[in-house]
Amino acid sequence: MTSSPLEMVVIGGGLVGSTLAWGLARAGLQTTVLDGADLDPRASRANFALVWVQGKGVGKPAYALWSKASAERWPQLAAALLEDTGIDVSLNQNGGFSFALDPLELETWQAEMQDIVRETNGRAAPFEVLSGAETRDRLPFVGPDVVGSIYSPLDGHVNALRLFRALHMGMKKRNVDYRAGYPIERIEPVRDGFRLTGPKGTLVAQRIVLAAGLDNNRLAEMVGLHAPMKRSKGQILVTEKCAPFFDYTSATMRQTDEGGVMIGDSEETHTAAHATNQDISAVLANRAVRTFPVLGDLNIVRSWTGQRVKPLDGLPIYEQSAAHPGAFIAVCHSGVTLAANHALVVAPQIAAGALSHGLAAFGSQRFHASQTA
Amino acid sequence: MLRRLREVTDPVTFSFDGCPVTAERGDTLAAALLAGGIDTIRHSVVGDQPRAPYCLMGVCFECLVTVDGVQNRQSCLMEVRDGMVVASQRGGRQVLQGNR
Ligand SMILES: Cc1cc2nc3c(=O)[nH]c(=O)nc-3n(C[C@H](O)[C@H](O)[C@H](O)COP(=O)(O)OP(=O)(O)OC[C@H]3O[C@@H](n4cnc5c(N)ncnc54)[C@H](O)[C@@H]3O)c2cc1C
Ligand code: FES
Numbered sequence: 467m468t469s470s471p472l473e474m475v476v477i478g479g480g481l482v483g484s485t486l487a488w489g490l491a492r493a494g495l496q497t498t499v500l501d502g503a504d505l506d507p508r509a510s511r512a513n514f515a516l517v518w519v520q521g522k523g524v525g526k527p528a529y530a531l532w533s534k535a536s537a538e539r540w541p542q543l544a545a546a547l548l549e550d551t552g553i554d555v556s557l558n559q560n561g562g563f564s565f566a567l568d569p570l571e572l573e574t575w576q577a578e579m580q581d582i583v584r585e586t587n588g589r590a591a592p593f594e595v596l597s598g599a600e601t602r603d604r605l606p607f608v609g610p611d612v613v614g615s616i617y618s619p620l621d622g623h624v625n626a627l628r629l630f631r632a633l634h635m636g637m638k639k640r641n642v643d644y645r646a647g648y649p650i651e652r653i654e655p656v657r658d659g660f661r662l663t664g665p666k667g668t669l670v671a672q673r674i675v676l677a678a679g680l681d682n683n684r685l686a687e688m689v690g691l692h693a694p695m696k697r698s699k700g701q702i703l704v705t706e707k708c709a710p711f712f713d714y715t716s717a718t719m720r721q722t723d724e725g726g727v728m729i730g731d732s733e734e735t736h737t738a739a740h741a742t743n744q745d746i747s748a749v750l751a752n753r754a755v756r757t758f759p760v761l762g763d764l765n766i767v768r769s770w771t772g773q774r775v776k777p778l779d780g781l782p783i784y785e786q787s788a789a790h791p792g793a794f795i796a797v798c799h800s801g802v803t804l805a806a807n808h809a810l811v812v813a814p815q816i817a818a819g820a821l822s823h824g825l826a827a828f829g830s831q832r833f834h835a836s837q838t839a
Numbered sequence: 840m841l842r843r844l845r846e847v848t849d850p851v852t853f854s855f856d857g858c859p860v861t862a863e864r865g866d867t868l869a870a871a872l873l874a875g876g877i878d879t880i881r882h883s884v885v886g887d888q889p890r891a892p893y894c895l896m897g898v899c900f901e902c903l904v905t906v907d908g909v910q911n912r913q914s915c916l917m918e919v920r921d922g923m924v925v926a927s928q929r930g931g932r933q934v935l936q937g938n939r
Contacts, residue, residue, distance in 0.1 A: 607934075607935060706900075706903075706911050706932055707884040707885070707931045707932065708931045708932040708933070708934045709930060709931040709932065709933050709934065709935075710931075711934050711935050724884065724885045725884050725885070725931040725932075760934045760935060761934070763934070764932070764934065765911060767900060
């Protein structure tokens with residue numbers, strides 16, 4: 467059977483792949499998404515839904531500014547998704563707090579925030595450092611154990627499930643050919659593009675974007691790219707739905723638009739298992755209740771874990787293969803925060819055929835450099 | 840509307856939104872409510888739609904009621920008792936002013 471090669475294939479239909487595919491389709495490309503199996507580790511179905519800038523990019527000013535830019539672009543993404551799909555992803559950017567439970571913690575965070583400001587020549591997202599009393603002035607239900615907080619007005623959150631649905635509806639609306647259960651095992655560069663092979667057969671694509679989450683590690687090497695990852699498991703607890711009481715967000719706790727309180731931000735780096743860890747649940751819950759004693763009365767109704775998609779140094783990887791310029795890769799551990807950049811900046815650049823100089827800091831050469839340094 | 844297969848032989852009485860309801864000792868509260876002819880036990884938090892017990896085995900959280908002042912009890916996971924004061928719910932759980 468001969469068929470003409472597909473114009474653009476995105477491998478992976480998680481948050482990163484769907485965001486890019488929607489952006490590529492908006493840029494006018496006939497786009498196909500080949501997604502894996504339901505039992506794959508899928509960070510996009512497990513995340514905490516923050517659009518979070520605070521504290522990101524210590525020692526990596528490019529990342530601090532890239533995250534900030536995405537948070538600033540988020541209203542534009544939310545509006546475009548609403549227009550395309552009628553789905554309101556409930557973006558709330560009233561700002562985010564980090565609540566410190568001991569003075570050293572507050573000092574450390576403050577120093578990191580100041581480092582970021584310095585390293586970005588003052589262009590980093592703004593923030594305030596609040597004492598315990600000042601924190602309780604703004605949020606009277608914060609507990610006495612909170613010694614202070616950092617508040618940054620740019621931080622926010624969305625409804626992650628609706629975001630995912632909106633992206634998939636948006637893809638449909640823009641005629642993206644999305645194929646579930648279509649894992650790719652092998653990529654071979656060929657004369658007119660790339661031959662993609664998996665259990666469902668073989669396809670040829672003129673251009674490809676690797677957006678396969680953790681599997682990028684393996685696929686990247688097949689097209690002259692490099693995506694070293696580390697393990698990072700996160701755990702989340704969800705309470706019963708409550709009347710609205712916390713109209714901001716925080717790195718460890720947020721109230722969803724529908725009322726449930728999500729408690730999260732654990733990190734385990736030594737396990738690939740999916741079971742939730744009771745000890746970690748206890749630590750998460752304990753910290754949450756010390757911060758917000760009112761949570762002590764609530765029932766936890768759900769908990770889950772997810773494997774983050776975490777490049778070795780925590781920064782995203784965006785790169786075009788030098789050896790096979792039709793191949794691009796996008797990997798990141800904050801796919802919600804960066805979604806606006808992915809849809810509105812990265813996708814149009816890929817569509818146009820090259821990544822801008824602005825993205826050079828996120829190429830994989832940095833891993834070679836750090837190995838030889 | 841659900842009907843009991845057998846007559847009640849060992850009755851207990853509880854109240855739902857102030858009205859007395861009779862049930863068989865050993866019934867789950869959810870079964871007792873359904874058998875008592877009550878088809879709306881709460882309104883959903885997000886959509887404000889009428890709700891009744893659904894899975895009867897603890898997984899769907901549709902059967903939430905306030906029992907003796909405690910909100911959001913899963914009525915399918917508790918046994919009905921004499922004198923229980925059960926109330927329907929509307930809106931999310933209040934967390935800021937004393938809940939109990
Ligand atoms: C607990 C937790 C909390 C988080 N909290 C936040 C947060 O608050 N804010 C934030 O911005 N980010 C957060 N993240 C990170 C965010 O969820 C991820 O950055 C994002 O989901 C990554 O998306 P992805 O598409 O790269 O990966 P995935 O969701 O893993 O998707 C990869 C997709 O590729 C498919 N696939 C894999 N291999 C192949 C193959 N060979 N062929 C075809 N398809 C393949 C898989 O089936 C899957 O659908 C969190 C993550 C976790 C785990
Ligand atoms: S009826 Fe489903 S949890 Fe009670």
